[in-house]
Amino acid sequence: MNVVDKQVFIVGYRKSDNEPWQTSGKSYWNLEDAKANANTQQFHMPNLKIKIFKMGRAVPVEED
Numbered sequence: 001m002n003v004v005d006k007q008v009f010i011v012g013y014r015k016s017d018n019e020p021w022q023t024s025g026k027s028y029w030n031l032e033d034a035k036a037n038a039n040t041q042q043f044h045m046p047n048l049k050i051k052i053f054k055m056g057r058a059v060p061v062e063e064d
Helices: 031-044
Strands: 002-014 022-028 049-061
Touching: 002 031, 022 031, 031 049
Parallel strands: none
Antiparallel strands: 002 022, 002 049
């Protein structure tokens, strides 16, 4: 059995340091798309704090 590492990137935002991080619920498979979305959000709403979170997991791959 092989193990494949998967990574998912999520863009989070909040208005102040005292608030919890919120997301749109969308995930991105590569970092470039996540950065592009974060830059777009920052352009349209400059007072938001933007952060990219990386979530990963190892998924077993069955061999036939």
